[in-house]
Amino acid sequence: SQTIHQWPATLVQPVGSPLSLECTVEGTSNPNLYWYRQAAGRGLQLLFYSVGIGQISSEVPQNLSASRPQDRQFILSSKKLLLSDSGFYLCAWSVGSSSNQPQHFGDGTRLSIL
Amino acid sequence: EDQVTQSPEALRLQEGESSSLNCSYTVSGLRGLFWYRQDPGKGPEFLFTLYSAGEEKEKERLKATLTKKESFLHITAPKPEDSATYLCAVQAGYKLSFGAGTTVTVRA
Numbered sequence: 384s385q386t387i388h389q390w391p392a393t394l395v396q397p398v399g400s401p402l403s404l405e406c407t408v409e410g411t412s413n414p415n416l417y418w419y420r421q422a423a424g425r426g427l428q429l430l431f432y433s434v435g436i437g438q439i440s441s442e443v444p445q446n447l448s449a450s451r452p453q454d455r456q457f458i459l460s461s462k463k464l465l466l467s468d469s470g471f472y473l474c475a476w477s478v479g480s481s482s483n484q485p486q487h488f489g490d491g492t493r494l495s496i497l
Numbered sequence: 498e499d500q501v502t503q504s505p506e507a508l509r510l511q512e513g514e515s516s517s518l519n520c521s522y523t524v525s526g527l528r529g530l531f532w533y534r535q536d537p538g539k540g541p542e543f544l545f546t547l548y549s550a551g552e553e554k555e556k557e558r559l560k561a562t563l564t565k566k567e568s569f570l571h572i573t574a575p576k577p578e579d580s581a582t583y584l585c586a587v588q589a590g591y592k593l594s595f596g597a598g599t600t601v602t603v604r605a
Contacts (some may be wrong), residue, residue, distance in 0.1 A: 389540075415591065420518070426501070434591070442566050442592065452526070455600035483528040483548070483588055488540030 385410035389474050389489035397497050402447075404492050406474030409455065413479040416457040417486060418449055420451040421471040433457060434479065437492045499524040503585050503596035510575050518542045518570040518584030518599045530568050531593065532561050534583040541584055558570045 398404060408414050415434050419427040429442045431449035439449050444463045448464060450458045456476055471493055475486040502521045510516055519565045520528065529548050533541035545554040547563035558579060560571040570583055582598040 417593075424597065426597045427586075427593070428595075429592055432591050440591075475540075484548075485529075485543045486593060487529055487591050488533075489542055490540045491538075493538070 387489040388477055393493045395495045396464055399463050400492050402464055404459040406457040408476045414476040415479050417475040419473045462497050464495050499594040501587055501594050501596035503599050512605050513574050515573045518583055520568040522587045524587045526591050528543050528588040531586045532570055535582045577603050578605050579603050595596045
């Protein structure tokens, strides 16, 4: 069966510091991968998605970036965090052969910026 | 732009008291409508996919239905373990657009 791992579960960072969040998927090949952010009381917002190694599409302009160095690894980064980057970050995967398959989520990273 | 509106924002039920959640949407080229359950501090857990108007899916006490403009999630005889936030999302292309969710609390 397929599993998705995100780490760390919680993170407290000062304003202006760098960020690296990692997500890995097991039990499937060539998945579509996604990064979402969830603000309190609001719906999930898609940040980036990837349909293959090195292929990244950005949905929202911001100071975040994403990379996919390996087939089942997805990384969310920032060079300098802003207060507005606080939130709950979720990674998800779906079957790569189709765009209308359900997305499956990890348990997220709670990011607090001080 | 795709829009998803869920109502009510919060729902408090007595154990055994059936109710329905609403998800209204506007999307160009619907590829699917998805329902998720989210527990506090966790990622959303996939429940159902609906692809066309008239389709229905069931899982235990939950039943999802779809029309051309909205979807309903019916909770029959809920139990306290059904307490969670239920999220609706529509897909156009690779992008899922989510509603803000309905938080359901079931009291014993």
